[in-house]
Amino acid sequence: MSEQLKGSIYYLSSEIRYSLSVFWSILLSLLALSIFIDLLFKETNVVFTLAFPVYIYSAIAGQILVKSGVPYLIKMGSTRKNVFISFAVHFLGLAMVNAIIANTTYLIVQLIYKVVGVNEGTAILNTQPPPFGLNLFQDTWFTRFVIDSSICFILLVCSFILGLIFYRYGLIGGFSTIGVLLLLLIFGISNGWLIKLFLPIFADFNLSFFFQLFLFSILLYLFSYLLLRKFTIKG
Amino acid sequence: MRIEVKNLSKVYNQTAALKDVSFSLTEPKIYGLLGRNGAGKTTFMEILAGHILASSGEILINGDRPFDNRKLTEKICLIKEGDNFNKDMKVKQILRSYSLFYATWDHQLAMDLIREYNLPLHTKVKSLSKGMASALGIIVGLACKAPVTIFDEPYIGLDAAARKKFYEILLEEYEKEKRTIIFSTHLIDEVSLLFEEVLILQEGTLLLQEGAETLRHNTCSVSGPITEVEQFLENKEVIKRDQLAGMMTAYVFGSKTEAKQAGLTVEGVPIQDLMIYLTEKKGA
Numbered sequence: 001m002s003e004q005l006k007g008s009i010y011y012l013s014s015e016i017r018y019s020l021s022v023f024w025s026i027l028l029s030l031l032a033l034s035i036f037i038d039l040l041f042k043e044t045n046v047v048f049t050l051a052f053p054v055y056i057y058s059a060i061a062g063q064i065l066v067k068s069g070v071p072y073l074i075k076m077g078s079t080r081k082n083v084f085i086s087f088a089v090h091f092l093g094l095a096m097v098n099a100i101i102a103n104t105t106y107l108i109v110q111l112i113y114k115v116v117g118v119n120e121g122t123a124i125l126n127t128q129p130p131p132f133g134l135n136l137f138q139d140t141w142f143t144r145f146v147i148d149s150s151i152c153f154i155l156l157v158c159s160f161i162l163g164l165i166f167y168r169y170g171l172i173g174g175f176s177t178i179g180v181l182l183l184l185l186i187f188g189i190s191n192g193w194l195i196k197l198f199l200p201i202f203a204d205f206n207l208s209f210f211f212q213l214f215l216f217s218i219l220l221y222l223f224s225y226l227l228l229r230k231f232t233i234k235g
Numbered sequence: 236m237r238i239e240v241k242n243l244s245k246v247y248n249q250t251a252a253l254k255d256v257s258f259s260l261t262e263p264k265i266y267g268l269l270g271r272n273g274a275g276k277t278t279f280m281e282i283l284a285g286h287i288l289a290s291s292g293e294i295l296i297n298g299d300r301p302f303d304n305r306k307l308t309e310k311i312c313l314i315k316e317g318d319n320f321n322k323d324m325k326v327k328q329i330l331r332s333y334s335l336f337y338a339t340w341d342h343q344l345a346m347d348l349i350r351e352y353n354l355p356l357h358t359k360v361k362s363l364s365k366g367m368a369s370a371l372g373i374i375v376g377l378a379c380k381a382p383v384t385i386f387d388e389p390y391i392g393l394d395a396a397a398r399k400k401f402y403e404i405l406l407e408e409y410e411k412e413k414r415t416i417i418f419s420t421h422l423i424d425e426v427s428l429l430f431e432e433v434l435i436l437q438e439g440t441l442l443l444q445e446g447a448e449t450l451r452h453n454t455c456s457v458s459g460p461i462t463e464v465e466q467f468l469e470n471k472e473v474i475k476r477d478q479l480a481g482m483m484t485a486y487v488f489g490s491k492t493e494a495k496q497a498g499l500t501v502e503g504v505p506i507q508d509l510m511i512y513l514t515e516k517k518g519a
Binding site for chain 2: 069
């Protein structure tokens with residue numbers, strides 16, 4: 001690995017460290033409070049999900065990193081190719097770290113409930129979105145890790161691309177892109193071709209979907225190079 | 236490193252920042268890039284550093300274009316008057332990042348300068364005062380020891396003593412290891428003695444490129460009775476004339492000895508005044 005690539009990865013990890021630690025401190029504090037309330041008042045039914053805040057964080061982080069990462073890396077002398085590679089490594093790492101923390105926390109909370117001897121079902125910790133037919137999968141740490149990291153990764157990639165569009169083409173370009181995507185979505189649903197496209201996937205829905213999602217994210221990420229290739233710094 | 240600027244133009248939304256500029260910087264020297272606001276200095280430096288693309292023309296460094304060229308970008312360091320660093324990062328993290336990007340990074344020098352300017356290593360950039368943030372830029376610019384180091388008004392908020400220290404260290408480091416330093420500033424009087432070559436830009440065009448010593452020797456201000464001064468000015472390139480009560484003062488490209496022989500009062504023209512007079516001269 002070149003020193004420049006090391007520098008880019010070091011820069012991005014230093015940049016995200018603060019926001020990541022603030023995010024997890026708040027989330028874990030809220031979780032601890034929820035568990036405390038649940039254990040204190042046993043008749044309550046606390047529902048706490050770690051997955052959705054992590055997804056929301058991923059959907060925001062990609063866009064923020066465009067502004068706070070790309071121009072500064074170029075100012076330090078990084079090439080666009082190195083920016084592209086370092087962001088890919090960074091997003092992959094970030095998605096995996098978030099998935100590991102979320103699912104390990106889930107295991108720890110399960111253990112706490114076992115130790116305390118309270119019915120595990122009292123506090124429900126969803127670490128993956130509920131409507132995915134979870135009963136089709138084995139509910140293991142690894143399964144949840146694959147699901148969460150693939151969803152986090154695609155959200156990071158999408159928000160990164162959107163951030164690049166906003167940076168390069170301004171508000172008009174950014175909102176026009178969102179508008180076109182929404183129109184395509186509405187058009188696709190009303191015409192039925194979008195449903196036809198996704199129906200076979202959900203008919204045979206299994207864990208491999210998330211591996212496919214990951215591969216699709218990589219393909220989508222490759223597209224971001226077109227936006228990075230001639231990236232210039234705005235004053 | 237040899238820098239060749241060939242027919243360089245840059246247009247922002249129908250406003251031309253650079254208009255067909257051509258020149259060469261052939262040797263490692265301290266170059267003073269001067270000009271009024273909007274002359275195109277920052278645009279030129281950004282293209283040179285590979286931050287932006289030219290609309291037409293090109294800059295070649297040792298025959299290659301700097302844009303997205305790793306071989307060159309790791310040899311160029313541009314420090315601007317602001318927004319050089321991510322404000323959420325700590326001073327220590329900034330230094331570490333730059334040390335990984337520049338193979339020529341001098342850690343010892345960086346630490347010495349950190350002590351000299353009394354910068355807290357564990358403080359975020361956003362918590363630094365304006366002067367401290369400028370000092371950080373200066374430290375990075377000096378410690379990276381890039382063969383092409385560009386300072387674009389790098390010391391906003393720095394007090395006179397800190398600026399003087401910067402000039403001293405810059406000169407000291409330059410004496411130790413010659414490199415191309417391009418310095419753009421509006422505090423020309425303070426730094427003009429550092430310059431070895433001066434480039435003056437005006438409204439996107441190159442007005443003058445001359446060795447600083449040559450400029451000092453070949454420009455002078457002559458004063459005396461109007462007729463005598465006018466006689467001396469014949470066939471000479473005059474930068475500016477002022478008349479008051481039968482007396483005339485003129486700024487001219489010419490020999491001081493010749494002016495003295497003509498019985499006129501002769502003084503040197505500071506580079507700052509020269510820049511002002513030259514850029515005042517319409518169509519120069």
